[in-house]
Amino acid sequence: MKDNKIETVCHHCGDICNDGILPYKNKNFCCVGCKNVFMLLLENNLTDYYNIEAAPGKSMKNVQKEKFAYLDDTVVQSKIIQYSDDKIARLQFTIPSIHCSSCIYLLENIYKIAEGIVSVRVNFLKQTASIVYNVNKMSLRQLVELLAKIGYEPHLSMNDIGEKRQANTNRKLYFQIGVAGFCFGNIMLISFPEYFGLDVGTKQYFSNAFAYINLGLSIPVFFFSGQDYLFGAYRGLRKKMVTIDVPLAIGLVVLFVRNCYEILSGTGIGYCDTLAGLVFFLLIGKWFQQKTYESLSFERDYKSYFPISVMTINDGVYTPIAINKLKVGDRILIRNNEIIPADSILLKGQANIDFSFVSGEKEPIRKELGEVVYAGGRQTNGNLELEVCKLTEQSYLTQLWSNNVFAKETDSQVGTFQTKVSKYFTWILLAVAFSAAIFWMVFDNSKVIHAFTSVLIIACPCALALSSPFALGNAMRNLGRNQFYLKSANVVEKIANINTLVFDKTGTITQNEQAVISYEGDTLSATDKILITVAARNSIHPLSIRIANFLNCNENMLVQSFKEYAGKGISAHIAGHEVLLGSAQFLNIPHKEVNELSTLIYVSIDKKVKGFFQINHSYRNGLDNVIKQVSKENNLHLLSGDNNSEEPLLRNIFPSSANLLFKQSPSDKLLYISNLQANNNKVMMFGDGLNDAGALKAAYVGVSVSEDTSSFSPSSDVIMDANRFEHLPQFLQYCKNTMGVIYISFCLSLAYNIVGLSYAVSGTLSPIIAAILMPISSVTVIGFTSIATYLLAKKMNIKHI
Amino acid sequence: MLVLIGCSFVLAVGFLIAFIWMVKSGQIDDDYTPSVRILFDDKIKDDEQ
Numbered sequence: 001m002k003d004n005k006i007e008t009v010c011h012h013c014g015d016i017c018n019d020g021i022l023p024y025k026n027k028n029f030c031c032v033g034c035k036n037v038f039m040l041l042l043e044n045n046l047t048d049y050y051n052i053e054a055a056p057g058k059s060m061k062n063v064q065k066e067k068f069a070y071l072d073d074t075v076v077q078s079k080i081i082q083y084s085d086d087k088i089a090r091l092q093f094t095i096p097s098i099h100c101s102s103c104i105y106l107l108e109n110i111y112k113i114a115e116g117i118v119s120v121r122v123n124f125l126k127q128t129a130s131i132v133y134n135v136n137k138m139s140l141r142q143l144v145e146l147l148a149k150i151g152y153e154p155h156l157s158m159n160d161i162g163e164k165r166q167a168n169t170n171r172k173l174y175f176q177i178g179v180a181g182f183c184f185g186n187i188m189l190i191s192f193p194e195y196f197g198l199d200v201g202t203k204q205y206f207s208n209a210f211a212y213i214n215l216g217l218s219i220p221v222f223f224f225s226g227q228d229y230l231f232g233a234y235r236g237l238r239k240k241m242v243t244i245d246v247p248l249a250i251g252l253v254v255l256f257v258r259n260c261y262e263i264l265s266g267t268g269i270g271y272c273d274t275l276a277g278l279v280f281f282l283l284i285g286k287w288f289q290q291k292t293y294e295s296l297s298f299e300r301d302y303k304s305y306f307p308i309s310v311m312t313i314n315d316g317v318y319t320p321i322a323i324n325k326l327k328v329g330d331r332i333l334i335r336n337n338e339i340i341p342a343d344s345i346l347l348k349g350q351a352n353i354d355f356s357f358v359s360g361e362k363e364p365i366r367k368e369l370g371e372v373v374y375a376g377g378r379q380t381n382g383n384l385e386l387e388v389c390k391l392t393e394q395s396y397l398t399q400l401w402s403n404n405v406f407a408k409e410t411d412s413q414v415g416t417f418q419t420k421v422s423k424y425f426t427w428i429l430l431a432v433a434f435s436a437a438i439f440w441m442v443f444d445n446s447k448v449i450h451a452f453t454s455v456l457i458i459a460c461p462c463a464l465a466l467s468s469p470f471a472l473g474n475a476m477r478n479l480g481r482n483q484f485y486l487k488s489a490n491v492v493e494k495i496a497n498i499n500t501l502v503f504d505k506t507g508t509i510t511q512n513e514q515a516v517i518s519y520e521g522d523t524l525s526a527t528d529k530i531l532i533t534v535a536a537r538n539s540i541h542p543l544s545i546r547i548a549n550f551l552n553c554n555e556n557m558l559v560q561s562f563k564e565y566a567g568k569g570i571s572a573h574i575a576g577h578e579v580l581l582g583s584a585q586f587l588n589i590p591h592k593e594v595n596e597l598s599t600l601i602y603v604s605i606d607k608k609v610k611g612f613f614q615i616n617h618s619y620r621n622g623l624d625n626v627i628k629q630v631s632k633e634n635n636l637h638l639l640s641g642d643n644n645s646e647e648p649l650l651r652n653i654f655p656s657s658a659n660l661l662f663k664q665s666p667s668d669k670l671l672y673i674s675n676l677q678a679n680n681n682k683v684m685m686f687g688d689g690l691n692d693a694g695a696l697k698a699a700y701v702g703v704s705v706s707e708d709t710s711s712f713s714p715s716s717d718v719i720m721d722a723n724r725f726e727h728l729p730q731f732l733q734y735c736k737n738t739m740g741v742i743y744i745s746f747c748l749s750l751a752y753n754i755v756g757l758s759y760a761v762s763g764t765l766s767p768i769i770a771a772i773l774m775p776i777s778s779v780t781v782i783g784f785t786s787i788a789t790y791l792l793a794k795k796m797n798i799k800h801i
Numbered sequence: 802m803l804v805l806i807g808c809s810f811v812l813a814v815g816f817l818i819a820f821i822w823m824v825k826s827g828q829i830d831d832d833y834t835p836s837v838r839i840l841f842d843d844k845i846k847d848d849e850q
Contacts, residue, residue: 048841101837108838124834174824182817186810209803213810 014055044113049106056102058151070309070320071141090132093154098127156308177283180225183217184276191273211263214272222256226279244422244465251460258453274770278462281778289469289489310341334384342375343395344386352381418468429459436761447763454765458756463749463777474789475738481799483721484731491717494701495735500681505640507688508705511618517550521611530555535572535579538562580604622726624653629729631655639664670694741788745781752777
């Protein structure tokens with residue numbers, strides 16, 4: 001705490017009460033909204049909300065009414081509601097503000113507040129709430145308004161409507177694992193007499209019955225649990241690619257055919273246990289790798305950023321309309337803080353539009369009547385009336401999505417270490433199998449088939465197939481603990497390969513909060529303040545704008561003359577006074593040393609130096625350190641949508657080899673990345689806004705840096721919590737080291753294969769050796785990768801499981 | 802003896818069916834929220850002011 005005054009914290013939202021304190025029942029609140037929520041909860045006996053976690057609420061300062069009028073529209077309703085009859089309706093909302101146990105408590109007890117709500121069920125990890133409500137007692141709009149009133153506004157966007165949530169596809173994997181596990185366990189049990197060489201004696205029919213039961217149990221393992229590997233291999237071969245699925249599928253098929261042959265012909269007991277165990281372990285590996293972060297969405301496009309609907313004005317009548325039904329020529333009303341849904345012409349109102357999310361420019365842009373306002377901007381100054389001149393899909397911003405990088409479906413298997421290896425592995429495996437067959441053809445004809453199939457069975461690269469999923473899966477989990485969320489485990493490997501880093505500026509390496517300004521020097525009189533404000537207001541330089549905002553004077557004075565010296569400062573004659581604002585050099589005074597991340601703006605009035613404004617640039621913590629470390633191994637580039645006013649500062653931070661480009665449009669960025677990659681660079685792009693969406697998608701690895709990971713972020717491979725930015729070099733190094741772990745575990749599994757092959761080639765492989773070797777090699781690899789990734793994370797100070 | 806094997810097998814199939822039933826009813830879809838939910842007390846009315 002810098003100030004000495006005691007900061008009062010709002011009982012509801014935990015924010016510091018800057019604008020006065022509202023006391024109620026010995027509790028302090030920061031605003032009427034927060035207090036109202038408390039009163040509502042108190043009235044309904046739900047104050048446990050505040051006992052489960054401290055100050056769990058969301059600040060209620062910026063809540064607007066009338067926002068949900070469009071929910072009265074039956075077309076919109078039918079898209080949101082999943083099921084309804086004449087009594088109840090059921091739907092599922094995504095509620096980004098679900099963040100703690102108190103949230104679950106309040107939402108699930110909300111029926112105590114509103115009679116119309118039948119039940120609420122929260123899924124914390126997905127940040128969703130399934131709600132059943134009584135349609136006779138409550139409308140959809142009332143429901144949403146109630147949620148918004150207590151701080152849990154559902155996320156309703158164009159993306160959510162029209163898409164009904166499909167059943168969890170993960171379930172199939174669970175069924176497969178369940179079946180494989182069941183069969184594996186029972187086959188082992190039934191094979192016990194065989195393992196221990198127990199004599200079933202005269203009752204030959206027992207061992208026959210056991211063999212047939214085993215064969216029966218291996219049928220569902222092969223056809224149901226193992227089907228993905230068979231199909232995967234088939235798909236890979238059709239694309240002329242030898243993926244890891246190919247040797248696996250060969251092994252599975254050979255195992256199954258040999259089992260059938262041996263058991264049906266009565267010549268042996270087959271390798272049913274090996275088959276079931278193999279599939280079971282493989283599926284476990286797949287399950288381990290498949291963990292996803294459900295509350296995060298890596299596939300968002302502009303649709304999830306735009307609202308569902310907008311108010312149209314027709315002869316003074318306001319009607320809400322779904323955005324995808326907007327037509328050119330429609331008149332629309334945009335309220336304060338709403339997003340402009342389509343390129344339109346400004347008809348009425350004071351447009352002061354914040355494009356920071358779209359173009360990366362920091363300062364809101366003022367638009368005059370008759371000008372075109374681009375979709376995606378957020379109005380910050382009162383209501384506007386606009387006339388739509390382009391459809392949403394054809395707007396300046398959304399056009400980006402018609403670029404073919406968005407159409408391209410990237411195959412995650414291509415080029416991975418595992419795929420590269422399995423190609424060679426498969427050919428060598430086949431070569432060994434055929435040489436063994438030829439060898440025995442010459443020396444002992446009876447062993448040909450046995451040796452050939454044994455090679456294919458024992459060399460089935462189960463351990464190999466497990467090493468990548470476990471190492472990458474562990475790495476992904478550990479990184480997730482550090483709020484560095486990967487879209488899939490394969491991204492770890494991609495990150496290990498990168499050699500070029502490209503940063504966006506606004507919101508990525510800068511923080512979203514406004515820069516901190518302070519003044520030092522002689523006390524400024526009221527007149528001085530007005531003079532400085534008026535002078536600064538004449539300049540459009542971002543620093544001048546900030547100083548003007550900082551002093552916050554509304555008075556005006558006559559400006560007699562004004563001159564701006566680019567990169568130095570401004571001079572103005574105002575009401576007979578001479579005002580100079582600028583660098584020390586500009587004012588001809590000695591420069592004061594400050595850290596390189598802040599700028600000093602000196603002031604002189606009538607040739608007397610008054611003092612200086614210190615503007616601390618809001619670069620992320622440790623940015624210089626991050627840049628220093630990553631520049632050792634990577635080429636750096638900066639693509640900013642902003643103007644180049646900060647270039648000198650950034651030059652100090654970035655190495656001289658780095659390429660800094662400013663005023664880049666979204667498509668410029670996309671093109672730049674594509675060109676880098678055309679020259680064989682593996683690019684990792686860091687961005688945050690819609691303007692980076694194209695570049696993020698085009699890049700080998702796209703990272704979206706987000707202050708609040710549950711809010712919108714453009715589609716990317718990684719979503720990273722902005723507060724973790726300073727740890728970036730560690731994350732990159734961790735990914736590289738994880739690949740090292742994979743290489744070692746790969747050698748381990750090869751060693752096991754060589755042992756197994758020596759049995760197979762010599763034609764002495766028995767079911768029991770196969771049944772021992774296969775699980776042992778798998779468990780070794782799983783154990784090794786898990787321990788190694790754990791130790792790595794520990795050594796590198798990365799939070800781990 | 803075959804009867805015993807049959808019995809053990811029926812038992813095992815029973816567990817498999819239970820597992821499938823569990824997955825179908827959505828018990829594995831959310832592995833976090835129930836752990837929190839169970840700790841909420843049902844409050845008796847008007848115990849505070």
